[in-house]
Amino acid sequence: MKSLVFTVLIVLLASCGIGKYTLKPNELVKFSNRNDTIFYSSKPIAFLQSMEYELYKGNLTHELSLIQFDDEPENTINIIKYAHTLHPTSKIEVKHK
Secondary structure (H helix, E strand, O other): OHHHHHHHHHHHHHHOOHHHHOOOHHHHOOEEEEOOEEEEOOEEEEEEEEEEEEEEOOEEEEEEEEEEOOOOHHHHHHHHHHHHHHOOOOEEEEEEO
């Protein structure tokens, strides 16, 4: 239940003030990805669990579901920023492993 509440909170935070969740070029260089894993400063911090499309009331939504390897809130925000920078129109969901 705690994980679900946290995920909903992160999704709500990600949908507010979208500009502040975009990485600047000097921040983006710290990130990389290989296959389905996201790295920050060469350390794996998350992986892509799934991608889905949803059509609801005529609106098509693309959603990325990511699994974070640790429970650090700062890493959660960084993962959201990275995913949003690469996929600015997608819904981003981060769950903890």
